[in-house]
Structure formats: C-alpha cells, structure tokens
Amino acid sequence: MTAIRTPARHFAPLAIGAPEPYRSLPVRLERMIHFVPPQVEKLAAKVPELIEQVDVVLGNLEDAIPADAKEAARKGFIAMARANDFGATGLWTRINALNSPWVLDDLSEIVGAVGNKLDVIMVPKVEGPWDIHYVDQLLAQLEARHRIEKPILVHAILETAEGVNNVEAIAAASPRMHGMSLGPADLAASRAMKTTRVGGGHPDYRVLEDAKGDAPRAASQQDLWHYTIGKMVDACAATGIKPFYGPFGDFSDPAACEAQFRNAFLQGCVGTWTLHPKQIEIAKEVKAAKEVQEKVK
Amino acid sequence: MTAIRTPARHFAPLAIGAPEPYRSLPVRLERMIHFVPPQVEKLAAKVPELIEQVDVVLGNLEDAIPADAKEAARKGFIAMARANDFGATGLWTRINALNSPWVLDDLSEIVGAVGNKLDVIMVPKVEGPWDIHYVDQLLAQLEARHRIEKPILVHAILETAEGVNNVEAIAAASPRMHGMSLGPADLAASRAMKTTRVGGGHPDYRVLEDAKGDAPRAASQQDLWHYTIGKMVDACAATGIKPFYGPFGDFSDPAACEAQFRNAFLQGCVGTWTLHPKQIEIAKEVKAAKEVQEKVK
Amino acid sequence: MTAIRTPARHFAPLAIGAPEPYRSLPVRLERMIHFVPPQVEKLAAKVPELIEQVDVVLGNLEDAIPADAKEAARKGFIAMARANDFGATGLWTRINALNSPWVLDDLSEIVGAVGNKLDVIMVPKVEGPWDIHYVDQLLAQLEARHRIEKPILVHAILETAEGVNNVEAIAAASPRMHGMSLGPADLAASRAMKTTRVGGGHPDYRVLEDAKGDAPRAASQQDLWHYTIGKMVDACAATGIKPFYGPFGDFSDPAACEAQFRNAFLQGCVGTWTLHPKQIEIAKEVKAAKEVQEKVK
Amino acid sequence: MTAIRTPARHFAPLAIGAPEPYRSLPVRLERMIHFVPPQVEKLAAKVPELIEQVDVVLGNLEDAIPADAKEAARKGFIAMARANDFGATGLWTRINALNSPWVLDDLSEIVGAVGNKLDVIMVPKVEGPWDIHYVDQLLAQLEARHRIEKPILVHAILETAEGVNNVEAIAAASPRMHGMSLGPADLAASRAMKTTRVGGGHPDYRVLEDAKGDAPRAASQQDLWHYTIGKMVDACAATGIKPFYGPFGDFSDPAACEAQFRNAFLQGCVGTWTLHPKQIEIAKEVKAAKEVQEKVK
C-alpha cells in the first residue's frame, strides 16, 4: 500500500508553468537561520543591518507569534521582503502548521506577493512525505500562477515521533527539499521526553558509576539528542540535503548554547537557528572552529 | 523511502475544525454518475428533472470544457448547486487536473460557496497517493475555514499507467476516498494502447484460431480492459471503496455501450458514468438485470 | 511499518520440538484434491476405494458442512484418517475460517489425533500473510506437543480481494506453504463480481463487435478469471509452491467443467478440486492431454 | 512480498463474537508494572495490599519461573485473579515465549478462566508483527469462545535484535497493542552486548579524553541503551501506544535503579517494571519528580 514516484517523474514540475525543479541544491553558506517576528516593527527596521550579519533571515509566522498577530506577521513579512535587497543572504519564512487556519493564506499571499524573492519555506511538524507532497503541489500551482522563476525550496522541521520514523521518506519526498531542522521542544512533547529548556538536555540524564565501597559515585551527563540527530543527518546526507540544529531557548546561557550548536555540528549538521542576536556570533564561531579543524586534519 | 500513516492517524482530521472523517462510506445507490457541462445554460435548466432520473449529478469542469469556458463552468456549477434541492441524489463535481491553472480556484471557490451541499469531488489523472494527499489536506483546510459539516469525499480517475501501478496505495490513501473510475481514453494514451472510441475496445484485438487446412480461421475479439478493471476492483474492494466504469463515447451505439457497462459491472464495478441521457436507462437496466440475477442465484 | 523475516530465520522451526521446515516441497502428483464431507457415513465408507482413484482425499469441515454438523465432520475426519492407509494418496483437511468458532478445535483436535498422517491443511479466506503466520505458529506448537515428525503443510484459498492484492506475500509467508487454490464463489462475492454458477464465468461477459451496417454483430464471451489466475500462478511459481484451480459447482455440465479445468491448467495451475466423482476423470484427462502436448512440443 | 492490513480492516474484530477493538487506548496510570511469581503462596497472600500500592500487578509465567513450576504459576495466577478485586489497578500476565511448550495453555486457560478480569498480556521476545498477529488472532478466538466483554490488550517485550529492527511494524501490528517494554538482558544476549547486571550499563563503556601531556585522562561513562530506548519511544509515540523501561536486576543498588528508571523516563518511557517492593517507591518518585518538572516548565 505504499508507492513512490519513479525516478524520472521525481524531477518533473508539478504544475504547467512552474519552474523546473533543481537537480541538486544551489551552493550557499547557511551557518545560521535567523528568526525574526515580522510583526514587530522595531525588529523589522533592523533587517537591513541583519542582512549584513547573517546568512539567512527567516520571517517567523508560527510558534511564538500570537494567534491575534498572525495576519500582522504575514503582512510584516511581505513588507520586509519587499523593502529590502537581500543580496547573497537567504530569505526564508516559517509558515504555520498544515492543520492550522493560517497556512493556506500564508502560502498563497506570500508566494503571490514576494515569491520571486523567497528562497525557502520552513514547514513545521512534518510527519511524513504526505506533508511535503501537499506543500510541493500547492507551491507548484502558486509558482505557475505568479510566474515564479526559480523553485521555492522546502525545509522540514522534525518535531514529532512520526516525523523521526519517516525521516528518510521525508528527505526524499521532493526535489524541492532543502533540508531539515531538529525541533527539540515539540519533539520532546511528542515523545513525552523531558527537557528543562528548549533545545537543551536534562541535568538528570546521567549514567551513574558502579559503587566502589562508600566512595561518592560519579554520574556523567548524557546527550539526549544523539540518536535523533544521528538519524536525521543520515537521512539528509543520503539524499544530498542539509541537516540543521534548531532552537536553543535559554538566551542567558551562551555556553550551553554553544555546546548544543557544536554537538550538532560535530554530528554533521551544517547550520543552526538563531533566535537572538547573541546567538549569531556563537553560530559563526562554532562553524569557524570546525573549519579550522578540517584544515589541520 | 516509503512511509504510510499509522492506522490510528489515518482516521484523524487533517485540519483543526474539519469534520471527522468517515470510518466507512455512507450507503448510497450510485448506479450512474451523470455528467453535466455546467456552463451550458439550457442543460443547467434541466437539472431539476435530471435529479429525478439519476443517482448522481456531476458538474464537469475538466475535459470537454474548453479553456475559455472554465470559469463559466465553475460559476455555473455553483449556481446549479445553489439553485436545486438534490434530495437523495448525489451532487459531485469533477475538478481540473492537479497540474492545471484552474484546480486551485475550482476547489477553493466551490467548497467556499457550496461545500455543504457537495458530496464528492472527482479528481482526474491520479498517479499515486501523493495526489490524494494533496487534495485531502487542501480540502481539510477549506472545510475548516467554511465550517463544512460532513467530509467531502474524493473519487479518483484511473487514467495513467502510474495510477494503475499505484492503485492499491491510492485506494488506501485517505478515509476520504469514495471510489475510483476507469478513464479509458487517457489511460490508453498513457500506455500507447489503441482504441477506436472512448471507452471501447479495438476491433483488431483478436485471437486467431490455428489454421486447419484452408478453412477460414475464426478470430475472437478480446476485452482490452479485463486486466485493468480486475486490478482496480481488487484495490477498491480490499479497502471498502467503490469501483466504477467511466465514459463510453459513442452515443450512436447503445448496444456497444451496454456491453461495456455490463462487462465492468460483471467484473465488480458498482456503477458507471453517463455522458448522454440515453445512457441513463442503459445503466439502470444493466444494474437491474444484475440484481435480478443475484436473487435467483 | 511492514517487515518480513530475514531469509535465515524464514526456515527456522517456530516451536521447540516442531519438525524442521522443508527447504523445498516434497514431489507429489496432485492432479485433483477430492472433497469429502466426513460426517456423511456412506461417503466415509467409500474412502478406501477413493484412495485408489484420486491423488488427494480432503475431509471438508468448512463451507457445505452445516453449522450443526461441524463437530460430526471433525470427528468423522479423524475417524477416516485413522481407519485408512492412504499410501501415496495425500490426506488433507479444509478447516473452518480463522474468524469462526470452530477453527481452534479443528486444528487442535486433528493435529492431536492424526497429525502424523495429515499432509496439508487448507485454510479458507486467507487475506494476507498474517493469516498464514497465525496458522504457522499454532501448527508449530501443536506439532511440538504431539511429536509430529514431518511438517504439516498449509494451502491457502484465494477468495477475497484482499487475498488477491496480497498474493505474493501470502505465497512467501512461510516454508509451510504448499500452494493456493482459487475460490471463485467467495472471491466473486468479495469483489461484487457476477457469475451464474460456482467456478464459472458469466454468459454476458462478452465483447461485442463493431456494427457493420445492419448485419448481426458477433459477441465473443470472455474469461472472467484470466487476470486472477495469472496473478496467482506468478505468485506461486516465483516461490516454488503450487497453484490450483478450485471448485466447479455445476455437476450437470461436464463440458463446462472440463473447459474451466483446462483453462486453469493452460495458465499454469497444476491441479484442481473435484467435488463430485464425475469430475475425477475430467481432471485426469485434462492433465493427461497436457502431458501429451508437452512431449510433442 | 510484504503487506499490511488496510486501515479500515485494521480495526475490525478478528473473530465473530470477539469484542470490538479499541480505537484508542483507555487512559490509565501505569507508573509501574509489578511482577509477582504467582506460584509462591506467601507472595500471593500479599496481593491485596499490593493492589493498594501499585498501578499494575503482573503475574509472571515466563523467565524466573522454573520449568517445573510453570503449571503452578499459571494456576496460581488464575487463583490470584479470581480471589481479588483489582479496582483501578491493572491485572496483567506475562506468558511464556511463543516457541515454548507452555504458551498455548497459558493463553487458553487464563482467558478461559479470568479473561474478563485481565487487562493486558505481556508477550516476550517479539521479533516482528507476525508474533503479534499470532497472539492477536488467538486471543480473538478465545475472547469469542469465552464471551470476553472488552478486548484484552497485548504488550510486547523488545528483547531481540530482530525486534528492534521491526519495532515500528510491531507497534502498528494491531489495535490490541498496549505498549512495549525494553528487555535488556535478553536483548544484550541477542546482540552480544555486554552488561554487568540486568538492566544496567557497563562500567567500561566510556569515552576517554584526549591525552594532555601526562595528566590523568578523564573517561566519561556512556549510556548503553540510548539508541534502543530512543527508537522504541518513537515507534510507540507514533502509534499512540506506551513505551516502558523493563527490569533492573540489582536490588541492592537503589541509586543505580533510580538512575536507570529516570533515564528511560526522560527519554519518553511512561513507566517501568518493578521486580522488588523496594523499586515501587523509586518508580513513583521518578515519575513524581517528572511531573513537578512539567508544571514548572
């Protein structure tokens, strides 16, 4: 009862007039995807300088945007996209969930208004290839209607147990796939995992050493995300798309943020999200350190 | 690289506010799906009497509707849906192909305007479960937005080689699946088959008897559609959905039409399309004869 | 969400003490499986002479045995198995359906009483490999308990649309698989096909020639079972198990019976069911004719 | 060669007269499954007070019950089930392995005697969906025979490499699936892993820091079970069933027991086994701590 497109059809456009899908991803430096709430005017005003600092500016429409600000965020994103020249910096948006009341307008209005400036659409809570197929087909129709010249790519957030189970099928679902990010908060909820902050581990996830008489017993903390990131990286690397770490929520702890970013980088992620300006430099440093290492290897 | 929804999630609504999917199809008599070109006013005027005669009235938006009449057909269908009380008669529409410039408006406008009267949407050229997933998710969002009270079902036309290959996955793709129809003209084109009229066989598809001296050799004509209908019926019966024969294009040959309808019925199809008023009685008779037989069996 | 045993484990016994599964089927002549209702005493009395005439004697416990005779049939079968020396003739039983109230006792009592004389168990309405897995595991436990010395084989009846869809998985589900039979009456019901007698076609399944002026139009009758038998034969041949035709219900029409048997043989079936003594000779002749042909080819 | 039931058939009862399967699991608090050897009379006598203390009482028939006590354990369990009112406390049994000489009587006698009081049957060494299909079908027949009023659920122990490979298919094999437990001792044996106590890690599984001159090198102990539990949790969460930690064998080390329970809980397990009364409080505390955390998050 399962089926996939034949290889030849995999690379065919899904609507008459939609642009030809890429055969392989365009080469771009994407060390960090910087999240901006587009309805907040003072932040929107800083976009020009942000463009100089980051590799990707993402206008966030989903989580962290209150329900009564959804329309303002969408309009804010369109305004921001129109008002700026992004140069080599990527322009992305994160749309609302596929079962939400906003997603259809998110896609229709944004592609209609600024589809030719948009690089990537980030889709939350992707559970299987069917979710990619929906966005893929709808984007093709919108691209055709609005004469978009290059394919808009799709980036999936892995934040449900279903999504992790199906991660290989998600990665291979469409030539429109740009990559994937770990969504640790929702994924923890989906799995009933416990963490103490968004994107972090848990201080009590520890291996306790065997007792030796009455000596105090060491207990080494463990990485809650090792398996998940490992599996996501394999799915992405095997299909030629890009794995990313996601959010780190505790802005007051740059050291923990750096550790989290670095661990994901060491396992194979090529970039991360940045939710706060402070995190931008951390992302650059982690990556730079890595690149130095590569040279000395 | 393939994946399917787990059984529990299969039956969950795909948008917040969309109606609960059916667990099993509502019981309805659907001996024929009668096609109406909704932009033709004099035919629209006859809908009230058609409602008395047929089991399903389908407003056709796709093939046979010229490109410059697509919008008129859509509006005509909405008007027809609003103007009539269909009682126990089904109200369906056939939308344009998923890669066409019209399908997005077909779905949005019709569900928005008359979604609570619409029973089934017929989707052309379904190639795999991904096509159903697209329509399924989009319908859920439109149902939620327009407060549709019962799920709008989906009926797939099997008219490509890909679709036949994937017919089992198509049948099981969603609880929204109502059934499937054979689309012989496009399927013949997809396969490079040859037929001499829409929905017919080919007079030269014959088995020639072995020669016996110089006696003339008999040549029995064969059913071009046996394999295809057999496979479609199995996919439908195994998932509890309904297989239908499709169009018979030669209105001047009622005997051939009846033979074609009957053959499909004998292989397990529960109904057929009717493209011309003359075919309505043929569909009823074929079915009636069948029901008599069932009683005497 | 699907899985199959690894090849090495496929051939391992499923219970401690159960006999080692066969690596390939024992070679036996099985031109016909002759059905006997074991509760009918006068027929049971004829078993010794039947053993001389047929290749396989099957004690039928399922369809055609009334609910209030189920226990008598089971006891009759055990008595028949004990009372006779079957020599090279096969001894089979057809158990009741897996969802029926009788099947558990059918299996437990028969394997317990006469498991060492039993060659094959025919299982009705097999829908997927799960049904074979159930019988396979239960038989292993019963074999172990009763110290059965050679594996009891399983023969599936293909009589639902689900079964036809899953026929390849059924054929490969266990090294206990002996073969499969077409069950045309129940399969027709599962598919809503129409036939006029058990195992026959339908006189109205015909291709009508194109009209040529007013000349009468020929209409060639078609084989309702071509696709089904073709698919069953491929599943069996690919796994090294044996495909059989099933029942022909109209004992008053030996010519039609012969045609039905022969068609299945020509498509690749190696044997058939015989429900009436008259059909035994028909089965032998069809097979003999075939063997002659093979020599002259 | 693989196949799965269609979604609609997934939820159908497998025997005429068996209760309708659940669409979703009943909500119950199951922090610990407490193991009792039912043939030990003094422990049986304590069941009434145990019912007050624990969420689930499990009568163990498998490992730890000697071969010559298997029958006594089974009878003891039936007596215990009859003698007590379990109220909101769950009543489970762990049956012997599917290839053992005891399992058929375990299932038949227990369902026959106390099927209406039994909540869940724990099945050891599940290797693939075929094992669930066997138990599922057999339970349906026993439920029908003994007029069981609500479906008896199945809980699989994951204790072979095959089982881990097939864990997603096992989780989705039947609506009767309640959940899964990690069986670390047998799983370690199946994989040739090394552990020093049942359910523990290994003191030598350590990452050694790089050398820095002659300074002593730290070596952090690692969690041997991270991958396994992560994969099990995803399979369960994706199908709406419950993952559990299994046994911790060293009753003399409550701190290690607590660490092991907590790590599994943090990765998403909802409960654990308790093999000794001392472990009951540990299970409650781990869970309570977790619930506090959830509130403060």
Add this chain to the structure above:
Amino acid sequence: MTAIRTPARHFAPLAIGAPEPYRSLPVRLERMIHFVPPQVEKLAAKVPELIEQVDVVLGNLEDAIPADAKEAARKGFIAMARANDFGATGLWTRINALNSPWVLDDLSEIVGAVGNKLDVIMVPKVEGPWDIHYVDQLLAQLEARHRIEKPILVHAILETAEGVNNVEAIAAASPRMHGMSLGPADLAASRAMKTTRVGGGHPDYRVLEDAKGDAPRAASQQDLWHYTIGKMVDACAATGIKPFYGPFGDFSDPAACEAQFRNAFLQGCVGTWTLHPKQIEIAKEVKAAKEVQEKVK
C-alpha cells in the same frame, strides 16, 4: 529489508569515467528488433542490406546459439559491428544468461571491442532489480575502462514468474533501462503454462458458452498473454521506457504472427522481435496501420 537508491543518486554514473546516464531515452524508431545469429557467415554477409530494412539489428548470443558456437557467435558479432556502418539503425546484442559460463566474456569482449557502436544490450531471464544492478555496475566499469562515450542501454527479457512479479522494480532499476520484451516460451515454462508454439496462445484456451438445449455450444478462444502484457506495459509506461513483444516462432503462419504482433501493439507495445525476414514487413504493417488509426481517431 528492501531499499532503493535515492532519486538524486539514481542518475549518477556508477564508475569514475563512465558516461553520464541519460535523463530520458533518446528518441528512435524501433518497430522491430531483428535477430541475427552472428556466427552464420552467409547471414552476416547480408547485414548491410538488413541495415536498410530494419530499425534494429541484434546479434544473438543466447538461446538458439549452440553451446559450441557461443564463442564464434561473440566473435561474429564483433566482426559484424566493426564491418558495418549502422547509420540510424540500432545495433544491439543479446547476451547469455547471468548464470551462464559465457556472459562475463560476452560483456567484457563486446564492450571492449565495439562498445562505442553498441546501443543496447538485451539481458535474458531478468528476475528482479538485482540482475539489472549487476549488469549496470559491470557496464559502468567496462565503459570507464574503454572510454565509451555514451551510455550503453539495457533491455530486459521478461521470461520468469519472478520477473513478472518484480516488473515495476526492474523497470525503475536504472537510468540505463531502455525497455523490456515479453519472452513467452521461457515464461510459459517458468509458470507451467502450455502453449503450442513460441509466442502463441493455446487452441484450447476457450470460454465455452452455456448450453441451450442440444444446440452446439460456441467456444471463444482467449488471449493467454493479456494479463502479462498489460502488466509489462504499465511498468514501462510509468517509468518512460519501452515495452516490446518478443518472438513468434511459427514462420509458416504469417497471419497468426500478425495477430500476435498486433495484439501486443494494441495493448501498448511499441515494437516486436523479428526472427525471420518475413516478419519484418509484418511488423511494419502492424505499426503503420496503427499510425493511420491514430490520425483518424
């Protein structure tokens, strides 16, 4: 336990230095593949005139070439390839079976000697994608070694039950796939079908009409190959490769040959084999008739 290449890797060359695979098949007229036994000198002498008459010349190394002529046939083919300018006419060879002692030299010597003139290699008895993967990888290495400039394509003969079961996976196994031919003689043997001549049906495969009193009963002969060709055509059409009919062995019956060719063409085959010069014109006529029909449709 199954896996397929991801779409992006599907189109990558399999050896360093091998030519880039085609994304879609070159457009060529291939109405007939004409078989030549290359070791027969007088036939080799006629190749220049054959090149004018046929669309494809195939040097046959397999069935019909005696074991002691295998080397001569291979050398003859190389000589023939070198001696002629094939212009727009295709140059193919049919190699020996993958389990035979000749196939490795067939591939190595031919690609080494005339790889740059060779269009397609026909592979007998393909049972699954693994057979294509073997030839695919070996050809890539030989192409790299001998600096072949365009990819040598692969054409599979469908002549076992396994092959028919796996036909969709075979069609999609490699971008090197050109198409497939029905091999009716070996396929009949694999399935235990009966036919009276290579590529023909069987005069006794007939549907017998119901009796009407004592009137003689008509019996319409049926097409033994309908299911097989239908399934092969769907697999090919869905992947954009070409289905062909295979051999017709009775050169003395051009009418039966024409009927067989035409039936396959009507079901979707784009060409046929020709084993005798007489069959060349038949192939052209069948195709021409078809093209006329397309125009008048």
Add this chain to the structure above:
Amino acid sequence: MTAIRTPARHFAPLAIGAPEPYRSLPVRLERMIHFVPPQVEKLAAKVPELIEQVDVVLGNLEDAIPADAKEAARKGFIAMARANDFGATGLWTRINALNSPWVLDDLSEIVGAVGNKLDVIMVPKVEGPWDIHYVDQLLAQLEARHRIEKPILVHAILETAEGVNNVEAIAAASPRMHGMSLGPADLAASRAMKTTRVGGGHPDYRVLEDAKGDAPRAASQQDLWHYTIGKMVDACAATGIKPFYGPFGDFSDPAACEAQFRNAFLQGCVGTWTLHPKQIEIAKEVKAAKEVQEKVK
C-alpha cells in the same frame, strides 16, 4: 518499486557450477582482521609469523595503497596467498571501490589465482543491497569459471550515510554476507561529521552541565559512534552475520585505541581491524576481558 528475492531463491547459487551458498556462517574466531599492504616486501616477509599471531590476515588493496601501487599490491597479495599456509587463520582481501578502475581486475585476478584459499572479500563504501548484488553475481561467475569449492564470503564496510540507512537490506542481501565493519573516517566525511583522528570521537562533543552559580561547569564527553554501531549491530545480529569495529588511526595512543575497541565490543561487535602490530594485543585483551566477564556474569 522495491523487490527482494523469495526465501527459497535467496539460497540458490547464482551461476551454474558455483558452490552452494552457506545456510549459516562457518564458526571461526575472528577477534581481529589484521591489515597488510601486500606490495611492501618486508611486510610480506613477515606474514608467516603474522599467521601465528592473528585470526585474520587481510591484504589491503584500497585506501592507503597509492594509485601507482595498486597493481603491485594485487600481485603481492596473490603471491602472499600462494606462498603461505594459513591454517586456521583467515585470508581476506579488501578490494578497491566498486566505482574505481581497479576493482574488476582485483576480483578477476584474485579469484582466478587464489580463489580456493580466499575466505572473505571486504568491499568498501557499500551503499545498498545493489552493491552486494553486483559482487555476489560476479563472484558466482568467477567461482564457476575457476572451480572454487566453497563460497567466497563478502564483508561490507559501512562508510556512507546511504549505507547506514540501508544497513538492514545490506545485511540480508545475500547468503554470502559474512559481516560488516564500521568505516569511521569515510562515514564521517559522508555525514560532514567532525573527528580528530580516524576512528576516534571528538574532544568537543560534550554535554555541559547546567550552571550552578559561578562554579565551574563539568562537561562530559560523549560517544560519537553510539547510534551508528547500535544500528549496525542490530542489522547484523538479526541476520546472523558479524559486526566489527573498523580502524583506529592513532597508533601513538594505545589507551584510546583500547577504549574504542572496547566500546564497540560492549555494544556487540565481535572483532576489530588492526592496522599496526601493537593493536593486535589490544584486540585480544579487550576480547579476553569480555570473555572473563561473561563467565562471571
């Protein structure tokens, strides 16, 4: 579009005259696979004494052998194989990659010259079952041609993300599968992981403890290879083949080497590679320690 061989065919020889495949692996002690560069004469001279010390001698033809020494290495290996009596010590070779210019000669010349002494061929960069199918079929042909008496086994190196994704299918691809080794350097490259030496982890892969005031924060190093080895071990254990750790590149750090070997052993690997004589004793000790532990358990 996927397919696998049926179980019965899985164990059939792939060429006429090739030896019967094993049903289960021969029992051999294989604690270490010792790598020798066969073109280095002074090392070849030490092979006799190496045979006494190690369980397996492997002649390496791939990585670490310069392109201009490939032929010398191959000839050196053949000479080494001929010159020595290996007794109970295994003789293996590692061939060049399947897309390299050397692999075809590696296989042909070695099997031709010393096929009857060769136990196992190690194949680098296996990405899916197709790679095993290629080597499997080619070996069968070479075995048949050179009258090899027992099957030459295949050992895959897991060193790409694709390979890890497909590891279960690779393990089950052929009865010729001996086992698998982790190839950490190439696998890290395929995944964009970062490590500081071949086979090691990364000193910065650490979990940082939560801050407690201004106290220094502990940071426990983590095992980069836990997920990968766990998944490889399950794939191997489920199919009855052997998982191995691969290379550890830093010969100057025996403690780190020992830690790496031991961790893999504790997760279920049965042996390791040794690249330097110093590592032989480490491998023995790790294994011996383990065996002691097993006894005391």
